[in-house]
Amino acid sequence: MTKETSKSAAQMRKGVLELCILRILRGGEAYTSDIIDALKAVDLLVVEGTIYPLLTRMKNAGTLTYRWVESPSGPPRKYYDMTDRGRALLEELEATWNQFVDSVNSLESHMDTTAKNAPLKS
Amino acid sequence: MTKETSKSAAQMRKGVLELCILRILRGGEAYTSDIIDALKAVDLLVVEGTIYPLLTRMKNAGTLTYRWVESPSGPPRKYYDMTDRGRALLEELEATWNQFVDSVNSLESHMDTTAKNAPLKS
DNA sequence: AAAAAGTACTATGCTTAACATAGTACATGG
DNA sequence: CCATGTACTATGTTAAGCATAGTACTTTTT
Structure with a gap:
């Protein structure tokens, strides 16, 4: 992958x-390292x-909650879970995502949309 | 669509x-309004x-060229076309895009990835 | 018991691309 | 000759991912 495409x-x-x-949390609660x-x-x-920071944003927005869970090794972990608001948002985002993918892929086929306005070659 | 999802x-x-x-230009040259x-x-x-500004960026990057074409009504138009470099970039971006969509959609199915680390409910 | 190492979380600044808005230039039509 | 519409240009804002450094707590090592 080139520098341009990685951007x-x-x-x-x-x-x-x-x-x-x-989508990951739909399977049940998980803590940050799991998600990462x-x-x-x-x-x-x-x-x-x-x-x-994204998890914090989502927690503040009310789409996620967390609870502290003791770790077998190291400091306690924040285990995140979806709220009802989060489940509603997930549904909306699923729809947005699917629409988005369809839109981008729709540009693959009909390439005559612009042809009707194409000028004569000089 | 809510404010959150439109963001x-x-x-x-x-x-x-x-x-x-x-993708649009693959069908042949077009001017800005066509693309929009x-x-x-x-x-x-x-x-x-x-x-x-995006078209200007792409022109400066060498992926596009343009030529001026007189308009039947109004000022002349910039008709854009892909360069060889643009065609190469298109192929790379196609691959990147397909990979990306597959990645996101892969999170739909295996939701047991995190379950193995799930803690016991308190 | 003190030092070292590892894990989990926090904080700050940078970069970039889409968005928003205003403005310039040219051509045609009344 | 002025109004309208079309095409392009310029400037500033916003937001999310990235980069990096730093804090806090726990277990391990000597």
Whole structure:
């Protein structure tokens, strides 16, 4: 992947991380490292620094809650879970995402949309 | 669509507009209003102000060229076309896009990834 | 018991692309 | 000749991912 496309990839990630987190949490509560690992596994995250503030934003927005759970090794963990508001948002984001993908892919086929206005070659 | 999801939609658009423009131009040269209309038709663009600077960026990056064409009504138009570099970038962005969609959608199914680390309920 | 290492979370600033809005220039029509 | 419409340009704002550094707590090591 070139420098140019990796920049595009970073931009594409914007806006879907929230959806991805909600999708992960649909399977049950998880703590930050679990979420990070799941996202990294599918190359949707580069660094931890991105996810911590996002989880805080989502918690403040009322889409997530967390509870402290003692860890077998290390400091206690925040286990996150969806709220009802989060479940509603997930549904909306699913619809938005599917629409979005359809829109982008629709540009693959009908390339005559612009042809009707094409000028004569000089 | 709520205020929250429309924000997400705006974020999702980031990074794919370049790909979309290249997809549109694959069908042949087009001028800015053609491109804007095509993008608006599939809800991938809100305002013109976004696309003009983007086309300039892409021209400066060497992925696009343009030629002036007299208009039947109004000022002359910039007709854009892909360069060889643009065609190469298009291929890369196609791959990046497909990978990206697969990644996001892969989070739909295996929701047991995190379950193995799930704590006991208190 | 003190030092070292590892884990989990927090805080600050940067970059970039979409958005918003206003403004300029040119051509046609009344 | 002025009004209207079309095409392009310019400037500033916002927001999310990225980069990096730092704090706090726990377990392990010597």
